[in-house]
Amino acid sequence: MSEGLKYALRLNGISKSYDTVRALAGLSFDVIEGRFFALFGPSSVGKTTALRTITGLVKPDSGRVEINGNDVTDAPITGRGVSMVFQSFALYPHLTVYENFAYPLREEKIGREEIDKRVKETATMLKLSHRLERKPNTLSGGEQQRVALGRSLIRRPKILLLDEPLTNLDAKLRHDMRAELKRLHRQFGMTIVYATPDELEALSMGEEIAVMRDGAVVQRGTPDELYENPVDMYVAGKIGSPHMNMIKAKTGSDKTVFETSLGKIISKAKIKSAESGEAAMLGIRPSDIRFAAQGEVGIKSTIQMLEPLGDVTVVSVDTGSETLRMVVPESAATMIKPGQATSIYLDHKKFHIFRASSGQVMT
Amino acid sequence: MSKATSIWEKLGFRKASGVSEAGWGQTLFAGIISLIYFLPVLLIIITSFKLQTEALSIPPKFMPTNLFGLIPDAYVFSPTLENYTSVFSRAMTSGGVAENTGFDRYFFNSIMIASVSVLLALVIGTLAAFGFSRYPLKGNDTYLFVILTTRMLPAIVVIIPIILMFRVTGLSGSYLGIIMLYTAFNLPFTIWMMKSFFDELSLDVEDAARLDGSSGLKVFFKICLPQVLAGLAATFVFGLILTWNEFLFALLLTGIDTRTVPVAMSQAVAGGGIGVLWGLLAAIETLFLIPVFFVTFFLQDHLLRGVTFGTVKR
Numbered sequence: 025m026s027e028g029l030k031y032a033l034r035l036n037g038i039s040k041s042y043d044t045v046r047a048l049a050g051l052s053f054d055v056i057e058g059r060f061f062a063l064f065g066p067s068s069v070g071k072t073t074a075l076r077t078i079t080g081l082v083k084p085d086s087g088r089v090e091i092n093g094n095d096v097t098d099a100p101i102t103g104r105g106v107s108m109v110f111q112s113f114a115l116y117p118h119l120t121v122y123e124n125f126a127y128p129l130r131e132e133k134i135g136r137e138e139i140d141k142r143v144k145e146t147a148t149m150l151k152l153s154h155r156l157e158r159k160p161n162t163l164s165g166g167e168q169q170r171v172a173l174g175r176s177l178i179r180r181p182k183i184l185l186l187d188e189p190l191t192n193l194d195a196k197l198r199h200d201m202r203a204e205l206k207r208l209h210r211q212f213g214m215t216i217v218y219a220t221p222d223e224l225e226a227l228s229m230g231e232e233i234a235v236m237r238d239g240a241v242v243q244r245g246t247p248d249e250l251y252e253n254p255v256d257m258y259v260a261g262k263i264g265s266p267h268m269n270m271i272k273a274k275t276g277s278d279k280t281v282f283e284t285s286l287g288k289i290i291s292k293a294k295i296k297s298a299e300s301g302e303a304a305m306l307g308i309r310p311s312d313i314r315f316a317a318q319g320e321v322g323i324k325s326t327i328q329m330l331e332p333l334g335d336v337t338v339v340s341v342d343t344g345s346e347t348l349r350m351v352v353p354e355s356a357a358t359m360i361k362p363g364q365a366t367s368i369y370l371d372h373k374k375f376h377i378f379r380a381s382s383g384q385v386m387t
Numbered sequence: 388m389s390k391a392t393s394i395w396e397k398l399g400f401r402k403a404s405g406v407s408e409a410g411w412g413q414t415l416f417a418g419i420i421s422l423i424y425f426l427p428v429l430l431i432i433i434t435s436f437k438l439q440t441e442a443l444s445i446p447p448k449f450m451p452t453n454l455f456g457l458i459p460d461a462y463v464f465s466p467t468l469e470n471y472t473s474v475f476s477r478a479m480t481s482g483g484v485a486e487n488t489g490f491d492r493y494f495f496n497s498i499m500i501a502s503v504s505v506l507l508a509l510v511i512g513t514l515a516a517f518g519f520s521r522y523p524l525k526g527n528d529t530y531l532f533v534i535l536t537t538r539m540l541p542a543i544v545v546i547i548p549i550i551l552m553f554r555v556t557g558l559s560g561s562y563l564g565i566i567m568l569y570t571a572f573n574l575p576f577t578i579w580m581m582k583s584f585f586d587e588l589s590l591d592v593e594d595a596a597r598l599d600g601s602s603g604l605k606v607f608f609k610i611c612l613p614q615v616l617a618g619l620a621a622t623f624v625f626g627l628i629l630t631w632n633e634f635l636f637a638l639l640l641t642g643i644d645t646r647t648v649p650v651a652m653s654q655a656v657a658g659g660g661i662g663v664l665w666g667l668l669a670a671i672e673t674l675f676l677i678p679v680f681f682v683t684f685f686l687q688d689h690l691l692r693g694v695t696f697g698t699v700k701r
Binding site: 076079081101102106107108110111112114115116117118119127128131132175179 | 589595596598599601605610613616
């Protein structure tokens, strides 16, 4: 426990296979108490299995699960202090909202009056007081989501696991629920592990994010760290919207100059690990490309397509050899039309340099 | 709710919300088709109120009243309850006290044997189905198939070994024997039906209950079972109707005391040497209809949901 921080959760080398499918391959991460931790990765990357391992619903083939410093790898489900919101909500369809809320408390043998009090508190907090006598299938998607959340919160868990909780909601509701979840986290201060395939959700909600690939964590860090310093092309491609532009390049002999079809690009520092002549991929964020100012030497290109997003516009430009995407303020995009010739400027200091063979970042 | 409810809605017949009612033409057409199906039952019910002479008369007398002279007298019979009294007691030709026909007992037997064996099959079959659905064995499907093969042979083929088994074990003519047989008879169907209902349930819901602190047994009783109530009702009714009407096993394996109504019916009709007593037969049949009719009627909501379970995406 370094720096006096307490770990609510530690996973160490968890592996799990189903028949021939490997769901988790040495998954390790830890979560500091009270953090909002996002587990980010595309579907079938092992996020759900990871969460189910934490709950005890899945027994890992190997590895160790610690909750609050105790090894719970083989411990029963109850007593872990973990609750989970399922992607499908998994509400009890035959019980009313009231009974859905009361169920975990009844299982804990809590007295009737206390149950009634807590159910009503939870319902008020989630604005469900008028729905208590309804059955789940008569509720809207957003209400069902809140019932699922309430049922998980009512036990006052130390750790709350959320498995793609917003995937089944429409866009507007998703936005509201993101704010709601953050508010609940502030209010209760519990540790949250939030699995999501949605980059925006991960970045906007996670205080810390672990990017998963093939059942293991590729990189973890704050949203800024992942955005600024992706460890490989996989992370670089997943974090940031629109996605990073990738340009094929060849390492020059002094390891600072890279030859590309767009001309020479000079990195901000010498790439010591590179071999001269080695193939590399240079990544540049769409926001680090702009139109060249007057008198500036830019790269001649043609506007291909405009995607207005309100305050900004995503512009695709064709340089003749590469198609690059750039983000420009809406005001700068009003003048341009597809087919028009232009000149763009790439900020050489903002390039991310990856080894073409492995996709790892080069330093 | 100020919406007028028809008598049918009060009786439990409801139409699905958001569905508009069919027009008169379609309703009439459906009514005629239904009448064709229902006609035999209707004739039986009418016949049960006729005396033997009226039952045999040609042209048939099918109206209990002449509707204030609208119907020619040739088609009108005078309804009587005589058949119903003679179901239970028979006047002696030699005079004296009426003799008990034993049908009160046979009705009790039918109700008792059918309901106990169907309920037993439901309990055992539901547990087995849950096992097959949630804790599959190696070669699960083979076991399920083997269970079904027991129903692939006609009863007449398996009756001889069963009679021998009953004779050796002394189960012939006992309640225990016929109840055990009917339970076994109902099990394959029950297991298959209930397994399909359990297969439909969301596993996430059960996992949620486990996370909420429920043990395996509680998950079954408090989460899974309540979700398949419609299935239980449907399976119960189908099993009940099959067992209620079963004739062959009952004929050969029940004794005088444990005889069921279908067997007694065949014997009551055949006996006497004075031809078939149609009125009496119809009265027995009408009485025989009533119990299953009511069970089905009261479970009809569940029944419909049960048979359409899984066909509609929730």
